[in-house]
Amino acid sequence: MNYLVTGGAGFLGTALSNRLAKQGHNVRVLDDCSTGNPGDLLPEVTFVQGDINEKILLWKLLEDVDCVFHLAAKVSVPESCLFPSSYNLVNVSGTVTLMEAIRDTQVKRVVLASSGAIYGYQEEIPYHESAEVHPESPYAVSKLSAEHYVRTISAQCGVEAVCLRVFNAYGPGQRIPKSHPPIISNFLKHAMTNGTITIHGNGTQTRDYVYVDDVVNALVTASTAVGVDQQVINIGSGVETSVLELVRLVRQVTGKKPEEVYNPLKNGGSSRMCACIAKAKEKLNYIPLVPLETGLRLTIERDPQFRE
Ligand SMILES: NC(=O)c1ccc[n+]([C@@H]2O[C@H](COP(=O)([O-])OP(=O)(O)OC[C@H]3O[C@@H](n4cnc5c(N)ncnc54)[C@H](O)[C@@H]3O)[C@@H](O)[C@H]2O)c1
Numbered sequence: 001m002n003y004l005v006t007g008g009a010g011f012l013g014t015a016l017s018n019r020l021a022k023q024g025h026n027v028r029v030l031d032d033c034s035t036g037n038p039g040d041l042l043p044e045v046t047f048v049q050g051d052i053n054e055k056i057l058l059w060k061l062l063e064d065v066d067c068v069f070h071l072a073a074k075v076s077v078p079e080s081c082l083f084p085s086s087y088n089l090v091n092v093s094g095t096v097t098l099m100e101a102i103r104d105t106q107v108k109r110v111v112l113a114s115s116g117a118i119y120g121y122q123e124e125i126p127y128h129e130s131a132e133v134h135p136e137s138p139y140a141v142s143k144l145s146a147e148h149y150v151r152t153i154s155a156q157c158g159v160e161a162v163c164l165r166v167f168n169a170y171g172p173g174q175r176i177p178k179s180h181p182p183i184i185s186n187f188l189k190h191a192m193t194n195g196t197i198t199i200h201g202n203g204t205q206t207r208d209y210v211y212v213d214d215v216v217n218a219l220v221t222a223s224t225a226v227g228v229d230q231q232v233i234n235i236g237s238g239v240e241t242s243v244l245e246l247v248r249l250v251r252q253v254t255g256k257k258p259e260e261v262y263n264p265l266k267n268g269g270s271s272r273m274c275a276c277i278a279k280a281k282e283k284l285n286y287i288p289l290v291p292l293e294t295g296l297r298l299t300i301e302r303d304p305q306f307r308e
Contacts, residue, residue, distance in 0.1 A: 001025050001026070001066045001067060001223070001224075002025070002026045002028075002064050002065045002066050002067075003017075003020050003025055003026065003027050003028070003065065003066070003067055003068070003069065003223070004028045004029075004030065004061055004062060004065045004067075004068045004069070005017045005020070005027060005028070005029050005030075005068075005069045005071060006029075006030045006031070006052055006068065006069070006070050006071055006072035006098065007030075007031055007036065007052075007070075007071035007072030007073060007113075008027070008028075008029030008030065008031055008036075008041070008045070008047075008069075008071065009029060009031035009033060009036030009037055009038040009040075009041065009047065010031065010035060010036040010071060010072075010075075011169070011171075011173050011174045011175060011212070012071055012113060012166075012169060012212065012215060012216070012219075013029065013031065013036065013069075013071045013072075014036070014040045014041055014173055015171070015173060015212050015213070015215075015216050016069060016071070016216050016219050016220070017029050017041055017042075017045045018040075018041065018042050018045065019216050019220060020220065021042045021044040021045050022042070023220075026046075027044070027045045027046065028045075028046045028047075028048065028061055028065070029041060029045055029046065029047045029048065030048050030050055030052065030057070030058070030061055030072065031047070031048075031049065031050075031072065032049065032050060032051045032052070032072075033049055034074075035075075035175060035177070037175075040173060048061060051094075052072040052090060052094035052095075052097065052098060053089070053090075053093060053094050053097045054097075055097050055100065055101050058097065058098060058101035058102075059101050059104065059105070062101055062102060062105040062107055063105070064106070065105065065106075065107050066107065066108050066109070067107065067108060067109045067110070067111065067223045067224075068098070068102060068107055068109075068110045068111070069111050069113070069219060069223070070095065070098060070110060070111070070112045070113065070146075070150070071113040072090070072094060073090060073091045073094075073113070073142075073143075073146075074086065074087050074090045074091060074139070074142075075139070076139065076177075076180045077117060077137045077139045077140070077180075077269065078179075078180045078266070079139075079179070079180060080137050080138040080139035080142070081137055081138060084138035087138045087139055087142045088138070088142060091139070091142035091143060091145070091146055092142050092145045092146060092149070095112075095145075095146040095149050095150060096149050096153070099149055099150060099153035099154065100153070102153075102154075102157070102159055103153060103156075103157040103159070107159055108159065108160060109159065109160040109161070109162070109223060110150055110154055110159060110160070110161045110162070111161075111162050111163075111164065111219060111222045111223055112146060112147060112150045112161070112162070112163045112164065113164060113166055113219070114143050114144075114146065114147050114163040114164060114165045114166065114232070115139075115140065115143040115165060115166060116165050116166065116167035116168070116208065116234065116236065116273060116275060117135070117136075117137065117139060117140040117143060118133050118135050118140050118143055118144045118147070118165060119131060119133050119134065119135075119165075119270070119273070120133060120134030120135050120136040120140060120270060121134050121136070121270050122134075122270070122272075125240065125272055125274050126208075126238065126240070126274040126275055126276035126277075127234065127273070127274065127275055127276060128234075128276045128279075129165070129232050129233065129234055129276075129279055136269075136270070147163045147232065150163060151163065151230055154230075155230060160228075160229040160230075161229065161230060162222045162225075162228045162229070162230075162231055162233065163231070163232045163233070164215075164218055164219065164222055164233055164234075164235045165232060165233065165234045165235065165275070166210070166215055166235045166236075167207070167208040167209070167210055167234070167235065167236035167237070167273065167274075167275045168182075168183070168184075168207045168208060168209045168210065168236075168273075169209075169210050169211075169212055169215050170182065170184035170185065170209055170210075170211065170212065170295065170299065171211050171212030171213065171295060171298070171299050171302075171303075172212070172298065172299050172302035172303035173212065173303060174212075174299075174303075176189055176305065183207070183243070183246070184209060184246070184250075184296070184299070185299070185303075185305070187246065187247065187250045187258075188250060188254065188296070188299060188300060188306050189305065189306065190258055191250050191251065191254040191256045191258045192254055192256065192300070192306050192308060194256055194257075194258060195258060195259075196258060196259045196260070196261050197247055197250070197258045197259070197260050197261070198261050198262075198263055199243055199244075199247065199260060199261070199262050199263070200243075200262075200263050200264065200265050200266045201243075201262075201264070201265035202262070203242060203243040203244035203247070203262070204242050204243070204244065204271075205242065205243055205265075205269070205270075205271045205272065206240045206241060206242045206243075206271070206272045206273060206274065207240075207241060207243075207273050207274075208236035208237055208238070208239065208240060208241070208273055208274045208275045209237060209239075209241055209246070209292050209295070210235060210236045210237045210275075210288060211237075211288070211289075211290035211292075211294075211295035211298070213289070213290060214235075214237070214286075214288045214289055214290055215235055217286065217289070218233075218235045218280060218284055218286050221284045221285065221286065222284060225283060225284050227283065228283050228284070231279075231283060233279050233280050233283055233284065234275040234276060234277055234279065234280055235275065235277070235280055235286065236274065236275030236277055236288075237275070237277075237288045237291075237292070238274070238275055238276070238277040238288065239274070239291075239292065240272065240273070240274035241292060246292075247260065249292060249293050249296055250296065252293070253293060253296045253297050253300065254300065
């Protein structure tokens with residue numbers, strides 16, 4: 001098949017594009033390299049640097065494409081609270097521009113990388129797709145808007161659409177920005193260098209950590225699965241892990257004894273998060289294959305950022 005992966009030079013996008021290329025598909029990547037780095041893409045992948053809001057470029061890239069994976073986005077919850085308009089421009093307007101361009105082409109399906117952040121506070125754990133959502137940050141609002149635009153415009157123009165609400169993905173290739181780094185790569189980096197692990201709050205807050213290869217499995221299946229048009233589907237591990245448990249596992253797999261520092265709780269996150277993955281199992285035959293401890297070991301083994 002012919003695929004376009006927007007944001008394909010990012011963490012998930014690189015893993016997805018390389019997997020598709022290894023399976024023998026034709027893969028084009030559009031990425032503005034604001035955080036992504038095309039250096040890790042296989043030579044078989046065609047890389048184009050550009051912005052998701054460039055419609056004429058999108059038309060060219062969409063020629064003969066069967067399926068679009070839309071991953072291009074700004075992805076930091078805390079940063080979105082500081083710069084909501086830029087999150088709106090990329091994550092919402094960018095999605096609308098892409099959908100307008102898709103409308104004029106022969107694309108058959110769009111798969112959106114949406115987010116578990118959309119749910120916000122929920123009484124019931126794990127989170128079901130049918131739950132009422134309470135987005136608590138501009139990032140979460142932008143991903144929910146993107147879902148609505150993808151589903152509405154695709155339905156109007158006869159293109160199939162699937163939105164995967166990905167929970168906390170981690171694994172080799174995840175970048176570690178200085179401000180607001182993702183928790184797992186941040187903890188691993190500090191552990192490997194015998195630094196300090198900073199825990200916000202008392203460490204009882206929970207997340208659903210899902211290994212990159214499991215997310216890629218779900219994305220790839222979503223591009224061809226039958227009976228998923230217009231569906232929103234959670235993709236996580238289905239396991240709720242506290243920060244304290246994560247720290248214990250990080251100590252175990254690294255064999256290091258980093259110091260722990262407790263800081264006040266930051267805003268912008270639910271105290272508990274966990275995906276119900278029953279729908280993913282039913283619709284995508286999705287089974288997460290990599291438990292957290294194994295995923296942490298693989299991350300250290302495969303990512304040069306964590307070499308001693
Ligand atoms: N990683 C996670 O835990 C997670 C969880 C839920 C949802 N998601 C979603 O998955 C997608 C990929 O996330 P990721 O973790 O790989 O993040 P990432 O930052 O590594 O990837 C996003 C990519 O989009 C590119 N991009 C940003 N603005 C762009 C623009 N204007 N035009 C073109 N490209 C642009 C970036 O350069 C980057 O390569 C995002 O849509 C994100 O919202 C990720």
